Amino acid sequence: MADTGVQARRSAVNLLDQILGEEPCLMSEALAGGTLDKLPPDDRARAQRLATDTLRGMERADRLLQKHLNKYPPLHIHNVLRVGTVELCQGGAAHGVVNAMVTLVSQHRTLSHLKGLTNAVLRKIAAEGPDAWDALRAPRLPKWLRGPLIEAWGADAIAAMEIAHLAGAPLDLTAKTDPAALAEAVGGTVLPTGSVRIKDAGQVSAMPGFTEGDWWVQDAAAAVPVQVLAPQAGEMVLDLCAAPGGKTMQIAASGAKVTAVDVSGPRMSRVTENLSRTKLTAKMLVMDARNVEGQFDAIVLDAPCSATGTLRRHPDLPYAKDGAEFGALIALQEELIDHAWSLLKPGGRLVFCTCSLLPDEGEVQVDEALERHDDMTCDTEALKVSGIDPAWITSEGGLRLRPDYWPELGGMDGFYIACLRKD
Numbered sequence: 315m316a317d318t319g320v321q322a323r324r325s326a327v328n329l330l331d332q333i334l335g336e337e338p339c340l341m342s343e344a345l346a347g348g349t350l351d352k353l354p355p356d357d358r359a360r361a362q363r364l365a366t367d368t369l370r371g372m373e374r375a376d377r378l379l380q381k382h383l384n385k386y387p388p389l390h391i392h393n394v395l396r397v398g399t400v401e402l403c404q405g406g407a408a409h410g411v412v413n414a415m416v417t418l419v420s421q422h423r424t425l426s427h428l429k430g431l432t433n434a435v436l437r438k439i440a441a442e443g444p445d446a447w448d449a450l451r452a453p454r455l456p457k458w459l460r461g462p463l464i465e466a467w468g469a470d471a472i473a474a475m476e477i478a479h480l481a482g483a484p485l486d487l488t489a490k491t492d493p494a495a496l497a498e499a500v501g502g503t504v505l506p507t508g509s510v511r512i513k514d515a516g517q518v519s520a521m522p523g524f525t526e527g528d529w530w531v532q533d534a535a536a537a538v539p540v541q542v543l544a545p546q547a548g549e550m551v552l553d554l555c556a557a558p559g560g561k562t563m564q565i566a567a568s569g570a571k572v573t574a575v576d577v578s579g580p581r582m583s584r585v586t587e588n589l590s591r592t593k594l595t596a597k598m599l600v601m602d603a604r605n606v607e608g609q610f611d612a613i614v615l616d617a618p619c620s621a622t623g624t625l626r627r628h629p630d631l632p633y634a635k636d637g638a639e640f641g642a643l644i645a646l647q648e649e650l651i652d653h654a655w656s657l658l659k660p661g662g663r664l665v666f667c668t669c670s671l672l673p674d675e676g677e678v679q680v681d682e683a684l685e686r687h688d689d690m691t692c693d694t695e696a697l698k699v700s701g702i703d704p705a706w707i708t709s710e711g712g713l714r715l716r717p718d719y720w721p722e723l724g725g726m727d728g729f730y731i732a733c734l735r736k737d
């Protein structure tokens with residue numbers, strides 16, 4: 315029987331039901347719960363892509379749907395309509411999308427009576443087409459996050475970030491040795507910071523050089539902290555909060571001796587897999603970073619944070635979170651900085667970074683660390699790595715990267731990075 319895409323679409327809707335349900339969760343949590351486990355790999359990838367695209371465009375989808383609904387139907391049907399609307403407005407063939415959505419509603423145990431509504435509404439959306447979609451504003455961040463971000467960066471910057479969030483993220487790779495050769499092999503371009511960017515990537519594991527371990531997936535912004543650290547061959551480098559290992563691999567590839575630490579055993583097994591594929595080595599410790607002992611020449615601390623810099627790739631986050639746990643993360647970051655400082659040799663450097671857009675997890679965190687430690691200074695020279703605009707250096711001496719930077723190149727994740735020198 316021909317694949318009508320019903321299974322992948324049903325799974326996308328089921329994912330959204332969990333993410334947007336009474337007890338919201340992250341997509342990664344829904345996936346870890348096995349939601350897509352029974353699907354063949356192609357359908358799994360398609361379901362995840364559909365759910366992600368729908369979350370990115372959800373505000374637009376709801377605005378279009380509002381016109382055709384007296385009141386919102388049950389969440390499951392609402393999500394069916396959202397997925398259908400996003401597909402239709404992003405160029406999906408009307409006949410195929412509407413048929414698949416109506417079929418999956420007609421097969422539902424208790425909601426099959428709403429197949430007529432599904433059919434009628436999606437046909438109207440199909441008639442309006444992508445023009446109606448393009449005329450709508452970029453979806454806004456939820457109030458709990460928008461308010462603090464406007465306070466930090468201003469309304470214009472947040473509007474630009476919302477456009478970047480809607481656009482999504484291209485695939486960035488870090489080359490083990492030669493970015494130019496990698497770009498040629500995979501049909502990508504070398505970014506100013508040396509990462510290789512691919513606009514329309516297919517299945518990652520099928521790309522040239524994956525099995526050989528010539529590269530790993532890492533957003534361009536996430537690759538900058540180790541460029542700032544500039545590890546040297548033979549140095550003893552500590553990578554705190556290391557999993558899944560992007561920075562561990564960068565450090566190991568430089569010839570430094572790296573010790574990678576993460577509190578999560580399952581996440582550390584991903585570091586092991588990545589190191590084995592790329593034929594790189596590191597000493598691995600599964601433990602709380604606050605209990606690590608020893609003295610190191612250089613340390614990178616990629617602290618757990620709100621991850622608000624990664625919304626281009628994780629549009630589920632604003633729906634699954636409400637900021638309630640950020641206070642505890644900020645307190646943990648402070649403890650981690652202080653412990654990392656005690657592990658650094660005199661003359662050494664600590665690169666502190668977070669994939670956050672909140673100054674409390676970046677600029678403020680470093681300002682306060684400078685107050686607590688007399689022997690700590692910010693090394694702004696270290697931030698002047700290839701492709702970094704000096705205008706991105708902040709008043710306390712860190713580096714602020716934002717999703718609205720490099721708009722012509724396809725953006726970057728939000729990150730904060732500081733290089734702290736021990737006098």
Ligand SMILES: C[S@@+](CC[C@H](N)C(=O)[O-])C[C@H]1O[C@@H](n2cnc3c(N)ncnc32)[C@H](O)[C@@H]1O
Pocket residue numbers: 536554555556557558559560561562575576577578581601602603604616617618619669
């Ligand atoms: C932002 S991710 C790290 C990404 C990683 N550095 C990379 O480049 O691939 C943060 C990590 O911190 C780990 N983590 C959270 N609390 C920790 C703690 N107290 N000690 C060590 N690791 C911790 C999490 O398990 C998670 O893997």
